[in-house]
Amino acid sequence: MFTRNSHNPLLTPADVVPSRPDFEVIGAFNAGVTVYQDEVLLLVRVAERPRERVAGVVLCPHLDTDGQLIVEQIALDDPDYDTHDPRMMVHRRTGQLLLTSMSHLRLARSRDGIHFDIASQPWLMPQPPYESYGIEDARITCIEGTYYVNYSAVGPQGIATGLVRTPDFHHIERMGIILPPANRDVTILPARIGGQFICYHRPMPGTFGGLNIWAAASPDLVHWGDHRLLLTQRHAGWESGRIGGGAPPLWTEAGWLSIYHAADNDNRYCLGAFVTDLKDPMRLLARSESPILVPEASYEVEGFFGQVVFTCGAIADGDRLRVYYGAADESMALAEGSLSAVLASLGIR
Amino acid sequence: MFTRNSHNPLLTPADVVPSRPDFEVIGAFNAGVTVYQDEVLLLVRVAERPRERVAGVVLCPHLDTDGQLIVEQIALDDPDYDTHDPRMMVHRRTGQLLLTSMSHLRLARSRDGIHFDIASQPWLMPQPPYESYGIEDARITCIEGTYYVNYSAVGPQGIATGLVRTPDFHHIERMGIILPPANRDVTILPARIGGQFICYHRPMPGTFGGLNIWAAASPDLVHWGDHRLLLTQRHAGWESGRIGGGAPPLWTEAGWLSIYHAADNDNRYCLGAFVTDLKDPMRLLARSESPILVPEASYEVEGFFGQVVFTCGAIADGDRLRVYYGAADESMALAEGSLSAVLASLGIR
Numbered sequence: 001m002f003t004r005n006s007h008n009p010l011l012t013p014a015d016v017v018p019s020r021p022d023f024e025v026i027g028a029f030n031a032g033v034t035v036y037q038d039e040v041l042l043l044v045r046v047a048e049r050p051r052e053r054v055a056g057v058v059l060c061p062h063l064d065t066d067g068q069l070i071v072e073q074i075a076l077d078d079p080d081y082d083t084h085d086p087r088m089m090v091h092r093r094t095g096q097l098l099l100t101s102m103s104h105l106r107l108a109r110s111r112d113g114i115h116f117d118i119a120s121q122p123w124l125m126p127q128p129p130y131e132s133y134g135i136e137d138a139r140i141t142c143i144e145g146t147y148y149v150n151y152s153a154v155g156p157q158g159i160a161t162g163l164v165r166t167p168d169f170h171h172i173e174r175m176g177i178i179l180p181p182a183n184r185d186v187t188i189l190p191a192r193i194g195g196q197f198i199c200y201h202r203p204m205p206g207t208f209g210g211l212n213i214w215a216a217a218s219p220d221l222v223h224w225g226d227h228r229l230l231l232t233q234r235h236a237g238w239e240s241g242r243i244g245g246g247a248p249p250l251w252t253e254a255g256w257l258s259i260y261h262a263a264d265n266d267n268r269y270c271l272g273a274f275v276t277d278l279k280d281p282m283r284l285l286a287r288s289e290s291p292i293l294v295p296e297a298s299y300e301v302e303g304f305f306g307q308v309v310f311t312c313g314a315i316a317d318g319d320r321l322r323v324y325y326g327a328a329d330e331s332m333a334l335a336e337g338s339l340s341a342v343l344a345s346l347g348i349r
Numbered sequence: 350m351f352t353r354n355s356h357n358p359l360l361t362p363a364d365v366v367p368s369r370p371d372f373e374v375i376g377a378f379n380a381g382v383t384v385y386q387d388e389v390l391l392l393v394r395v396a397e398r399p400r401e402r403v404a405g406v407v408l409c410p411h412l413d414t415d416g417q418l419i420v421e422q423i424a425l426d427d428p429d430y431d432t433h434d435p436r437m438m439v440h441r442r443t444g445q446l447l448l449t450s451m452s453h454l455r456l457a458r459s460r461d462g463i464h465f466d467i468a469s470q471p472w473l474m475p476q477p478p479y480e481s482y483g484i485e486d487a488r489i490t491c492i493e494g495t496y497y498v499n500y501s502a503v504g505p506q507g508i509a510t511g512l513v514r515t516p517d518f519h520h521i522e523r524m525g526i527i528l529p530p531a532n533r534d535v536t537i538l539p540a541r542i543g544g545q546f547i548c549y550h551r552p553m554p555g556t557f558g559g560l561n562i563w564a565a566a567s568p569d570l571v572h573w574g575d576h577r578l579l580l581t582q583r584h585a586g587w588e589s590g591r592i593g594g595g596a597p598p599l600w601t602e603a604g605w606l607s608i609y610h611a612a613d614n615d616n617r618y619c620l621g622a623f624v625t626d627l628k629d630p631m632r633l634l635a636r637s638e639s640p641i642l643v644p645e646a647s648y649e650v651e652g653f654f655g656q657v658v659f660t661c662g663a664i665a666d667g668d669r670l671r672v673y674y675g676a677a678d679e680s681m682a683l684a685e686g687s688l689s690a691v692l693a694s695l696g697i698r
Contacts, residue, residue, distance in 0.1 A: 090557070094584060097557045129578065157578050158558025180532070180563050180576040182554035205531035206553035206560075208439070208446045209507025214529050223572035227529040229478065229506050235443060 001292050001345060002323065002335035007114050009299045009331035010324075016046055017120045019104060020069075023048040023061075026101055027304055028118070029326030031108070032138030032149060033247070033313025036169060040113040040315065042324065043123060043138040043149060044332065047101040047304075060089055060098035063132040072098055087305060087329070096156065102126065103134035105151065107169060113315070113322060114334065123172075124164065130155045130177055131162065139312050141188040141248045143197070148221060150199075152184040153177060161186045161201065163221065175222050182206070185244030187258060188221070189281055190251070197221050198281045200230060200258065202244040210235075211242035213260065215282040228282050231274055233262070238291050239272070240265045247314035247323065249276070252339055254348045255285050259323060261310050262291065269308040270294045271325070273342050286346040293323070293335055303328025350641050350694060351672065351684035356463050358648045358680035359673075365395055366469045368453060369418075372397040372410075375450055376653055377467070378675030380457070381487035381498060382596070382662025385518060389462040389664065391673065392472060392487040392498060393681065396450040396653075409438055409447035412481040421447055436654060436678070445505065451475065452483035454500065456518060462664070462671060463683065472521075473513065479504045479526055480511065488661050490537040490597045492546070497570060499548075501533040502526060510535045510550065512570065524571050531555070534593030536607060537570070538630055539600070546570050547630045549579060549607065551593040559584075560591035562609065564631040577631050580623055582611070587640050588621070589614045596663035596672065598625070601688055603697045604634050608672060610659050611640070618657040619643045620674070622691050635695040642672070642684055652677025 013025040027047030034041050050059045050071050060072040074081050074089045082090040090097045104125045108118040126135045133154040141148045146165050153162035158181030166172050179186060182204035189198040197218040204211060213231040216224040233243045241263035249256035255275040263269045272288035295307045311325040319338045327333045343349055362374040376396030383390050399408045399420050409421040423430050423438045431439040439446045453474045457467035475484045482503040490497045495514050502511035507530030515521050528535060531553035538547040546567040553560060562580040565573040582592045590612035598605035604624040612618045621637035644656045660674040668687045676682045692698055 094559075095557050096559075156558065157561065157581075158552075158554035158556055160576065176574065177576040178574050179529075180550070180552045180565070181558050182552070182556050183529070201529070203507075203529045203531070204555035205507035206555045207507055207531050208444050209505065209530050210443075210445075211555075212506065216529070218572055218574075219568065220572075220574075223567055223569075223574035225525065225527050225567075225569075225572035227509065227526040232506075 001341050002337040004297055005114060005334040005336065008297065008333040009327055010114060010334055011042070011044060011108060011116055011118060011332040013330065016106065016118055018048055019046070019122050019125070022051050024051045027103070027330050028106075029330055029332055030137045030310055030312050031324060031326070031332055032140040033315060033324045034140040034142055034147060035315060036147070038111070040110045041140070041169065042108040042116060042332065043105045043140060044108050044118060045103045045136050045138065045326070046106045046122070047103045049101045058083065058089060058100055060100055061102045062098065063126060063128050065128050067128050074098065099133045099154065101134070103136045105135055105138050105149075123169070124149070128155070130157060130160055132156060135162070137184065137312055139187050139245070139248050141190050143188075143190055143192070148188055150178065150186050150188060158182050159184050159204070178222060178224060185246070185261070187245040187248040189249050189256065193279065193281055199224065200245045200249075211244070213243055213245060230276070230282065230284055231260070231287060238262050238264050238268070238270050241267060243272075246271060246311040249281070250314060250316045250339075251278070252316070252343065254343050256281050257339065257342065259292070259311050259314055267307065268295065269310050271309055271311055271323070273346060275343070275346055275348060286348055288346060292342060292345060293325070295328075297327070297333070299331055299333065300327040303330035305329035350690050351686040353646055354463060354683040354685065357646065357682040358676055359463060359683055360391070360393060360457060360465055360467060360681040362679065365393075365455065365467055367397055368395070368471050368474070371400050373400045376452070376679050377455075378678055378681055379486045379659055379661050380673060380675070380681055381489040382664060382673045383489040383491055383496060384664060385496070387460070389459045390489070390518065391457040391465060391681065392454045392489060393457050393467060394452045394485050394487065394675070395455045395471070396452045398450045407432065407438060407449055409449055410451045411447065412475060412477050414477050416477050423447065448482045448503065450483070452485045454484055454487050454498075472518075473498070473500075477504070479506060479509055481505060484511070486533065486661055488536050488594070488597050490539050492537075492539055492541070497537055499527065499535050499537060507531050508533050508553070527571060527573060534595070534610070536594040536597040538598050538605065542628065542630055548573065549594045549598075560593070562592055562594060579625070579631065579633055580609070580636060587611050587613050587617070587619050590616060592621075595620060595660040598630070599663060599665045599688070600627070601665070601692065603692050605630050606688065606691065608641070608660050608663055616656065617644060618659050620658055620660055620672070622695060624692070624695055624697060635697055637695060641691060641694060642674070644677075646676070646682070648680055648682065649676040652679035654678035
């Protein structure tokens with residue numbers, strides 16, 4: 001259904017200047033996407049870690065309450081920590097964790113949507129207290145000429161969703177934490193429906209209930225309510241681990257098309273699609289039975305965290321559909337297809 | 350600091366007529382509290398289970414998608430279920446659970462605040478899909494003459510917070526799910542501050558971050574944003590398991606006084622207090638170092654789920670403070686004290 005671009009991966013860590021000389025870039029992935037002034041813009045998640053190496057020790061960077069960098073040293077044989085996941089060190093008793101990298105957002109621009117110039121400076125840096133572990137996985141939604149960028153705010157309090165807005169990708173206004181922990185992979189509809197804004201979000205309940213996609217409504221994009229369950233994970237197969245929002249919804253004649261991600265119980269991340277009603281975007285019309293993109297290319301199967309394709313944005317231009325996606329939590333790639341083929345795979349038309 | 354009322358427990362399951370003849374009442378507890386037309390009103394959580402007994406089997410009542418009662422039978426030796434908690438059966442693989450009882454809200458009235466008449470019919474019954482397992486733990490907040498009742502909406506999707514409002518405790522208007530799963534123990538400030546409504550809520554993140562109390566703001570009580578961490582649990586002692594909202598905030602000259610609950614790692618539930626700034630209720634001024642009420646009386650130590658005192662509402666009248674609380678997840682009790690003594694325990698005045 002999709003053709004991978006021959007220049008993939010379009011961006012890799014080697015293309016990115018670190019934000020500070022004692023850091024190295026280990027990931028340039030999971031970018032939010034939009035078109036602005038005839039350019040494709042990416043807000044790339046740039047993951048960095050201390051350049052220093054200490055034998056038998058993992059260095060975990062984060063910010064203190066004043067925003068100053070702290071680097072914690074966790075011994076790989078520390079019995080208090082579960083060290084098996086390369087992304088994090090988990091304290092066995094408290095469940096608290098430290099990340100092995102810290103992410104921020106970096107702007108990349110392209111005329112052709114394939115060759116990107118990535119800025120040498122961050123676009124949005126984490127701020128304490130809610131982003132002390134980093135800012136991850138931006139989604140960009142243009143509504144009435146303003147660009148809204150939501151992202152995962154990761155800190156000791158858990159993973160919440162933050163929002164900023166910009167008219168021009170220069171001036172940035174912070175709008176606070178819009179959904180409390182644990183909630184990430186939020187996508188905002190690019191239009192008001194009946195005067196209200198709509199988002200899809202993915203709570204991670206600490207008790208039971210599964211990792212599902214919910215819808216919510218807002219008068220102002222800051223305050224959210226009328227939460228409704230929209231899409232539940234299937235407990236077998238490619239969705240057995242979790243589902244979550246991917247690209248912000250795209251308008252089609254058949255309905256709002258969302259490309260989402262699903263992980264199975266082995267943490268293999270694929271992409272699927274669902275469609276909601278144009279006039280009632282809290283009403284689900286169709287969803288993928290099988291994935292529309294699975295990890296197959298070498299840069300998707302291998303890497304920092306292999307077996308991952310993960311989108312944060314797609315561009316529709318007529319029937320042409322360009323899905324930008326993070327590969328293996330390391331690089332950015334592009335797959336091209338057609339809206340009608342994706343809709344047909346959902347049984348629409 | 351508190352004196353238990355000599356009539357405690359004020360309400361027990363034996364005082365409550367079941368909502369249907371094939372049910373028995375096993376809990377009358379965790380009531381929201383307010384004063385209305387010179388009466389103390391309680392919205393009691395009434396927990397019921399099927400009267401039927403089947404040897405070696407636990408019966409789990411819930412609603413189907415049409416609102417019809419289903420009673421699941423879980424064998425106590427079913428290897429798929431963890432059956433050790435009397436409140437729930439937990440599926441070992443999926444984490445999904447079934448409750449051993451189903452709760453609704455029942456109105457009780459009293460002239461003296463001690464002797465209550467409890468209605469023979471429910472005040473608010475659960476509705477699918479978000480309340481298919483029941484409605485629990487109401488809090489009542491009167492704002493500008495309208496009574497807002499928030500509660501835990503429990504269903505297969507997890508535990509969320511729902512809201513209804515009533516002008517008179519007869520006509521009830523549902524306002525939907527105001528905070529998605531997992532979130533409960535929400536308390537709403539009884540006044541607007543700078544035009545905004547404020548609540549305290551307790552997310553239960555599925556990843557990390559602890560069970561802490563957050564603040565949020567709303568223009569209309571339906572849509573909530575500007576989430577900020579307010580009170581973090583201490584990881585030792587009486588707060589080691591979790592903290593969560595209790596009684597909706599009470600106005601005092603020193604600040605908004607909240608009585609909250611904390612559980613330790615053995616699920617012993619105590620009460621504490623915190624105070625926030627009158628003009629900036631997202632700013633914490635003081636909190637309890639040690640609990641202000643601990644389970645001691647026989648009806649608190651023993652019962653359906655022993656070692657629990659849990660408040661959903663308190664009444665301040667001058668310096669007199671009446672804390673209504675659920676005891677052992679089974680009955681309702683009353684402890685009386687003074688505002689000034691509680692504030693003094695926090696180091697205020």
